[in-house]
Amino acid sequence: MKARDTRYVCLRIAGEGGEGVISAGELLTRVAARRGNHVQTFKTFPSEVRGGMAVFQIRTGPEQVISQGDYLDVLVAFNREGYDRNIADLETDGVLVFDFEPTEEAPVRRRRGVDYHVPMGELAKEAGARFGKNMVALGAVARLFGFPLEGLREGIRRKFGKKSEAVVTANLRALDLGARYVEEHLEIRHEVRFPEGDGNPRIVLSGNEAIAFGAVTAGCRFYAGYPITPATGVMEWLARVLPLLDGDMVQAEDEIAAICMCLGASFAGKKVMTATSGPGLALMSEALGLAAMAEVGVVVVDVQRAGPSTGMPTKAEQGDLNLAIFGAHSTAPRVVLAPIDIEDAFRQTVNAFNIATKYQIPVILLSEQSLGYCQASMPRPDFGKIDVFEEEYATVPEDGGDWPRVDEITVGEGYPMTPIFPRYIRYDSGVSPRSLPGMPGLEYRATGLEHDEYARPRYDPENRRAMTAKRKAKYESIRREYGGAVEVIGYPDAEVAVSAWGTTASVMRHAVLRKLNEGARIKAIFPKILSPMPDAAMERHLSGVRKVVVCEMNDTGQYAKIVRHRYHKEVQAVLKDRGLPFKPSEIVPQIDAALEEVVRI
Amino acid sequence: MSTETTAPARAGRSAKSLRSDLKPVWCPGCGDYGVIAGLDKALQELGYARHEIVFVSGIGCSSRLPYFFDTYGFHTIHGRAPAVALGVKLANPKLHVIVVGGDGDFFSIGTNHMVHAARRNLDLTAICMDNHVYGLTKGQVSPTSERDFLTGSTPYGSVEEPVNPLVLMIASGATFVAQSYAANVKHLRETIVAAEGHPGFSFINVISPCHTFNREKDFAYYKGRVSVTEEEAKHDRAEAIRVILTHGEGELLGTFYETRRPTYDGSLADLRRRARERHGVPTLEEILESFA
Ligand SMILES: Cc1ncc(C[n+]2csc(CCOP(=O)(O)OP(=O)(O)O)c2C)c(N)n1
Ligand code: SF4
Ligand SMILES: [Mg+2]
Numbered sequence: 001m002k003a004r005d006t007r008y009v010c011l012r013i014a015g016e017g018g019e020g021v022i023s024a025g026e027l028l029t030r031v032a033a034r035r036g037n038h039v040q041t042f043k044t045f046p047s048e049v050r051g052g053m054a055v056f057q058i059r060t061g062p063e064q065v066i067s068q069g070d071y072l073d074v075l076v077a078f079n080r081e082g083y084d085r086n087i088a089d090l091e092t093d094g095v096l097v098f099d100f101e102p103t104e105e106a107p108v109r110r111r112r113g114v115d116y117h118v119p120m121g122e123l124a125k126e127a128g129a130r131f132g133k134n135m136v137a138l139g140a141v142a143r144l145f146g147f148p149l150e151g152l153r154e155g156i157r158r159k160f161g162k163k164s165e166a167v168v169t170a171n172l173r174a175l176d177l178g179a180r181y182v183e184e185h186l187e188i189r190h191e192v193r194f195p196e197g198d199g200n201p202r203i204v205l206s207g208n209e210a211i212a213f214g215a216v217t218a219g220c221r222f223y224a225g226y227p228i229t230p231a232t233g234v235m236e237w238l239a240r241v242l243p244l245l246d247g248d249m250v251q252a253e254d255e256i257a258a259i260c261m262c263l264g265a266s267f268a269g270k271k272v273m274t275a276t277s278g279p280g281l282a283l284m285s286e287a288l289g290l291a292a293m294a295e296v297g298v299v300v301v302d303v304q305r306a307g308p309s310t311g312m313p314t315k316a317e318q319g320d321l322n323l324a325i326f327g328a329h330s331t332a333p334r335v336v337l338a339p340i341d342i343e344d345a346f347r348q349t350v351n352a353f354n355i356a357t358k359y360q361i362p363v364i365l366l367s368e369q370s371l372g373y374c375q376a377s378m379p380r381p382d383f384g385k386i387d388v389f390e391e392e393y394a395t396v397p398e399d400g401g402d403w404p405r406v407d408e409i410t411v412g413e414g415y416p417m418t419p420i421f422p423r424y425i426r427y428d429s430g431v432s433p434r435s436l437p438g439m440p441g442l443e444y445r446a447t448g449l450e451h452d453e454y455a456r457p458r459y460d461p462e463n464r465r466a467m468t469a470k471r472k473a474k475y476e477s478i479r480r481e482y483g484g485a486v487e488v489i490g491y492p493d494a495e496v497a498v499s500a501w502g503t504t505a506s507v508m509r510h511a512v513l514r515k516l517n518e519g520a521r522i523k524a525i526f527p528k529i530l531s532p533m534p535d536a537a538m539e540r541h542l543s544g545v546r547k548v549v550v551c552e553m554n555d556t557g558q559y560a561k562i563v564r565h566r567y568h569k570e571v572q573a574v575l576k577d578r579g580l581p582f583k584p585s586e587i588v589p590q591i592d593a594a595l596e597e598v599v600r601i
Numbered sequence: 602m603s604t605e606t607t608a609p610a611r612a613g614r615s616a617k618s619l620r621s622d623l624k625p626v627w628c629p630g631c632g633d634y635g636v637i638a639g640l641d642k643a644l645q646e647l648g649y650a651r652h653e654i655v656f657v658s659g660i661g662c663s664s665r666l667p668y669f670f671d672t673y674g675f676h677t678i679h680g681r682a683p684a685v686a687l688g689v690k691l692a693n694p695k696l697h698v699i700v701v702g703g704d705g706d707f708f709s710i711g712t713n714h715m716v717h718a719a720r721r722n723l724d725l726t727a728i729c730m731d732n733h734v735y736g737l738t739k740g741q742v743s744p745t746s747e748r749d750f751l752t753g754s755t756p757y758g759s760v761e762e763p764v765n766p767l768v769l770m771i772a773s774g775a776t777f778v779a780q781s782y783a784a785n786v787k788h789l790r791e792t793i794v795a796a797e798g799h800p801g802f803s804f805i806n807v808i809s810p811c812h813t814f815n816r817e818k819d820f821a822y823y824k825g826r827v828s829v830t831e832e833e834a835k836h837d838r839a840e841a842i843r844v845i846l847t848h849g850e851g852e853l854l855g856t857f858y859e860t861r862r863p864t865y866d867g868s869l870a871d872l873r874r875r876a877r878e879r880h881g882v883p884t885l886e887e888i889l890e891s892f893a
Contacts, residue, residue, distance in 0.1 A: 034893065203892035213892075217885055222692060243876040244883055248691050248869055253717040257684035260677065260714075264657070264688025267675055268696065272688070290678050380893075383885050420671075437673035437689065437696050440652040445667045445674035456623060457668065 008061035009145070009194055010069050013137065014086045015078025017054045020134030025056025026375070027159060028138060031151040032060050033204045033377040036197030040342075040376040042068050044314075053085060062195050067510040070585040073192050074145065076137055078120065080106065095190045097140060099133075114190040116144065116182075123177040132174030139178025144186075146193045149179055203380055207345045207371030208233030208275075210378070211301055212241070214349025215273050217381070218388055220299070221247035222270040224261035226254055226280060229313045230372040231303035234275035255280035259287040262298045267446055269436040271353055275301035278320045279310070281364070285327050288362050292332035292471060294446040295424065295432070297356035299349070301365045303372040306579045315579030316369040318502050318553040324364045325531045331468050333475055335359070336531035338366040338502045340487070340509075343378035345371060348528060354389040355482070359431055359474045366530070368503050368553075370581045394421065394433035396441040406453040407466065420444075422453045426466060430473030475532040483534040488541050490516055490523030496594045497545040499525045501559050504551050504582055511587035522591060530559075533566060542567050549574060549594045551587055617645045619654070621671035632783035632809030632820075633663050633730050639781070639789030639807075640670070640699075640728075646794055647697075654697045657686040659711060661703035662737045663730035663809065680711030683718040683727065687865075690725055694866045697797065698725040704745040705735050708764050712744075719773035719802050721865040726796045726803040729766055730783070732811035733818060740814030752814070767845050770804040771838050771858050777803035778841065779834075779856040782827050783810065784820055788854055795856060801864050808852055823852065830855035 011028075015021040022043055032039045042057040059068055071091040077083035077098040084106075090096060093112045099120040102108040108115055118140045124132035135156070142149050153172060160167045182188075205213065212234045215223070223242060225235040239249040247270075252258035255276050262272040276284070281302045291298050304320045306312035324336045335355050339345035345367060352363040397403055406422045423444040425432045432453075435442030444455045450467060452458040487505070489512060490497075500508045505526040512524040525541045525548075527534055542548070542563075550560040551574045560573035574590045576582055618641055627633050644654065654672035658664035660679035667674030673696075677685045682700045690698045700718075707715050707729045718727070734752065735741040741754035745766060749758040771778050777799040781789045789807060796803035808827065812819035830848075834856040835841035841858035863871075 030893075201893065203889060205892045209892065213888065216888070222688065224688070241883075241888065243869075243873040244880055246873055246877075246882075248873075250687070250691070252684065253713050256681060257687075257714055257717070260681040260684035261688040261691075263677070264675065264685035264690075265692040266688070267685075268655075268689045268692035270688075270692045286678055287681065294675070294677075380889060436693075437655045438652060438693055440650065443652055443671055443673050445656075445676060447668075447674075447676040448678055449676060 005061070006191075007195055008059060008069065009073050009192060010057065010059040010071070011074040011076065011141070012055060012057040012072050012086060012089070013076045013078070013134075014053060014055045014082030015133075016081075017052060019054070019078050020131055021054040021056050021078065023159075024134035024138050025058055027152065027155045028141070028147075029058050029204050029375060031155045032058070032147075032194070032197070033202040035148075035151060036199045036201060037061070037195060038063060038202070038377050039204065040068065040374060042370070042374055053081060055086070060195060062198065067507040067584055068581070069510070070583050074141070076141060078133060078137070083108065095144070095192055097137070097144065116140075116186050118178065118181055120178070123181060124174050127170060127174035127177050129170035129174040132171055135171045135174035136178035136181075139175040139180075140182050143179040143182035144188065144190075149175065200379070202377035204375050204377050205342060206233060206373060206375045207339075207342055207367055208303065208373070209237055210342050210345040211275070211349045211365065211367060212237040214346040215299070215353065216241060216245060217346075217383065217386060218350045218353035219271045219390075220273050220353060221245065222262065222265040222272045223247070223274065224250040224252045224258040224265075224272075225274045225276065226252050226258050228277045228280050230305055230369045231275040231277050231280075231301065233372060234301060234303070255283040256287060259284045259298065259300065263287060263291055263294070263296050266296045266298050267294070267437070271357060272297075273299040273301065273353075275303060277303050277305045277313070278307045278323065281320060281323055282327070285329075288334055289328055289330070289332040290448040291362040292328070292334060293448045293450075295360040295434070295471070296446065297360050298362050299352045299356050299365060300362060301367055303367045303369060305369045312579045314369070316553060316581050317577065317579065318368060318504060319558070320366060321501070321530065321554075321558040324366055331472060333361055333471055334531060335361055335363040335478060335529070336366060337363065337529050339371065340503065340505045340526060340528065342371070342374070342376040344528065346378065346381065350386055350388065351482070354387065355478060357391050358389045359478060360434065361474055366502060371503050392433065393439065394423075394435045394442055420454055423455045424451060424453045424467070424470070426453060426470045428473065429477045430470050431477065479532050479534060479536070482529050483537055485527065485529040486534055486537045486541065487526040487528065488523060489513070491521050492523065493544060494521050494523040495544065495546045495598050496522045496549070496591070497525050497542065497547070498522065498549040498551070498587075498591060499559075499563060500551045501527060501530060504553055507582045507584055508551055508587055511584040511591065514584065514588060515591050520591065520595060522595070533562065535566070538567060542569055545569060546598050547572060547594045549590050551576070551582055551590070553577070553581065619644050619651050619670050619672055621669055623668045625669050626665065627662060628813045630812055630820075631662065632732060632811065633666065635783030635786055635789065636663075636701075636728065636730055636807055636809055637666065637669055639783075639786045639793060642786065642790040643793035643797070646790065647797055649697050653695065654699065655689050657682045657689060657698060657700050659702045659706035660737065661706045661735070662811070663701060663703040663732075664706055666701045680706050680709070681714060682706070683711060683714035686725055687718060687721070687723055690723060690866055691869065694724070694870070700725060700727040702729060703736065703743075704729060704731045704733060704766070705743045708744045708766055708769070715770070716773040719770050719775035719804065722774060722776055722801045722862055724800055724802070724864040724866050726793065726805065728793070729804070729806045730809040731766065731806050732809050732815055733763075734811050734815040736811045736814055765845065766804070766806045767857060768842050771841055774802070775804045775858075776801035776860050776862060777856065778858040779804070780806045780808070780852070780854050782808045782823065782852070782854055784823065785827070785854065788829060792856065799859065800867075801862065826851040827854055828852075830857070834859040836860050
């Protein structure tokens with residue numbers, strides 16, 4: 001399978017931590033997006049313990065870039081180790097730009113492809129830019145692959161302008177020396193070119209930033225959290241922004257405190273969020289039950305990482321689906337959303353707030369390490385077109401009128417029918433208008449105990465049944481509103497379907513588009529809401545399907561089991577538990593195999 | 602069913618009482634009744650409107666208290682009330698937030714949150730109904746139980762040293778620390794009024810006997826063993842702790858420590874103001890530019 005789309009360029013920079021690999025990559029990314037390119041990035045920091053490699057990868061193209069693709073078109077190696085550790089990922093005919101002396105024992109050995117030696121370190125010294133190796137590299141890359149230097153110059157001015165004029169000048173000089181070196185010393189022997197942008201400037205943000213930004217867009221004004229990789233970025237962004245919007249960010253003493261602080265603030269009228277990773281979500285289980293029982297909305301972001309326990313905190317896994325959907329004692333309705341890519345992360349966060357606010361229910365947003373750290377471009381959102389739900393509160397009946405009538409069930413022996421505010425009145429939607437502390441005449445006691453419609457503790461069987469049903473009724477209401485949150489591409493009558501959730505869906509989308517281009521009769525089904533499952537839509541799209549290929553980044557097939565047991569479909573589960581995201585090339589053969597098998601039937 | 606009356610029915614109690622008409626489920630003679638009485642009197646004296654009061658509690662016999670007041674309340678989960686209360690207070694600093702709970706709730710499962718609420722000097726009052734036992738779970742040793750205490754979980758006697766809530770709270774940074782007694786409603790009322798008047802984290806440990814599961818330490822036991830301190834509240838932590846620890850036999854009531862420092866909610870308001878003065882109040886469009 002070698003259908004390489006030359007309109008896309010995937011470039012990786014690899015070097016020593018501290019050589020500016022990441023900042024060069026980010027600069028290139030910003031500038032590419034400003035020109036109107038779609039970009040997606042991937043980076044790994046040097047491990048805390050061993051020091052060593054930093055890697056930044058950018059993939060750019062003329063259309064929405066939805067995966068890192070399979071191989072690199074360009075590798076920029078700042079040193080020998082950068083070459084050794086990454087060369088296997090470079091296309092055999094890809095371009096290598098490097099800065100080290102190959103030796104006899106350790107030569108640069110490639111059968112095909114083009115190699116350019118650029119003395120980045122030396123040129124940086126010449127430019128008087130102590131940490132300028134990365135800018136030399138950018139200058140060289142710009143010249144080699146047709147990227148306008150002016151954009152980079154402006155980027156440097158923006159980036160370093162706040163530091164000092166001397167820093168700007170030194171970095172500009174380094175950039176120019178890199179470019180000039182290419183002009184004067186190298187003969188261009190490759191075809192790879194950076195795509196032209198479409199002229200619509202895009203914004204670039206990480207998954208963590210997209211979620212934080214989505215939160216303030218939706219009206220979040222209170223955040224409490226406890227630092228944990230890879231979710232901390234959400235907290236640090238909000239720590240800067242929330243106070244400016246008259247909101248608060250609290251670094252709690254632990255995750256239990258974090259969610260409890262959120263519940264308190266939500267009870268008192270704020271839109272609230274906390275973000276964590278698997279270990280923190282585990283700690284929040286009990287409070288999530290309280291949120292469901294007391295009917296207090298909260299958005300909980302889980303930027304999943306490879307577990308269990310501390311696992312591999314900097315690596316990717318989709319391992320928390322079971323915990324998110326099923327990790328409650330008793331019937332404690334919660335909503336689980338899973339964004340597919342950066343733009344989706346922004347939009348789903350707004351949805352999460354709308355659902356939490358409207359349905360007074362906890363909403364878990366399952367993000368992932370690979371999304372949290374990945375930066376990608378998205379169109380500038382049009383705030384006028386984003387629906388933000390604002391709650392209407394209960395009011396005291398006017399002119400001595402009646403309170404809304406509660407159901408007979410609430411009137412039991414020893415429970416006099418007091419005409420007080422029926423905070424948990426049972427409507428078909430499952431939602432009861434609430435009041436906020438401070439509103440006169442609407443006092444009530446929110447509670448985690450089973451209670452009646454007046455919020456009074458009650459343990460009798462009838463009441464229990466009625467109140468459990470009331471809380472569960474929200475699921476139907478949410479299904480009605482969000483039941484269509486399933487992305488489907490391909491042939492409606494296909495017998496082979498692929499399905500995935502979270503970022504794996506975006507990689508799969510890439511593989512599916514490839515297969516569709518080749519004429520394969522398949523379809524892809526990507527649910528974005530995983531609790532309550534959008535059953536009607538899933539069943540409709542799965543009807544007539546004979547085999548479903550499910551790809552998932554975990555060892556047990558948590559989502560595959562849902563598809564198998566909930567929709568009674570034959571599922572071919574493709575599981576990857578290595579701390580790394582899927583590549584399209586790992587998915588395509590699975591689709592081929594499923595197609596073959598179904599034809600054979 | 603009758604839904605004629607509009608104002609919440611508050612028949613059968615004094616016009617000014619803030620009590621609800623739910624009858625407490627506590628054992629007759631439980632110390633916590635005294636706490637309700639003291640609170641009701643204090644709140645009336647303070648003149649708080651019922652809608653401005655929020656009781657936040659964890660789990661335990663004592664944590665049931667919010668139901669018995671017709672104010673706002675949040676009966677949460679075991680130990681976490683101080684964290685929930687932080688959210689309530691920051692969301693609406695105008696509210697009078699009162700955290701109530703038991704010795705197990707505050708100083709076993711919830712110690713972490715109590716320490717940090719005190720350290721932050723959140724402006725609220727926390728009232729511990731200290732019966733030196735786990736009441737709701739029917740009699741197990743608690744972190745304030747004395748050594749050798751016999752309970753269902755310590756049939757051969759407890760081998761653990763109790764924590765002193767007053768000392769722990771002073772050391773943690775609480776800015777008002779007092780002890781009172783459920784049978785001395787007058788002292789309790791005065792202490793609550795003083796604590797409410799204090800800006801910052803106020804902690805009151807109320808000796809509140811559970812004669813059901815801590816039989817020895819009933820009201821009769823405390824009679825003649827409690828005394829009100831003659832000393833003024835200290836402004837120095839070490840001095841206050843010395844007063845508490847050097848007191849001999851019996852239980853000392855009184856306000857041991859009081860000091861002023863910026864409250865958490867006040868400091869955050871200040872931080873917001875400074876941040877906005879420095880960076881302005883951005884629109885969403887302006888925030889977007891940081892990603893451009
Ligand atoms: C997470 C959790 N663990 C355990 C319990 C059981 N539990 C309920 S109350 C309580 C202790 C009550 O003691 P205390 O806080 O002193 O309150 P009291 O009943 O004495 O007033 C325990 C262990 C619980 N509700 N939740
Ligand atoms: S068990 Fe003890 S603390 Fe609980 S209600 Fe009875 S007397 Fe009070
Ligand atoms: Mg107790």
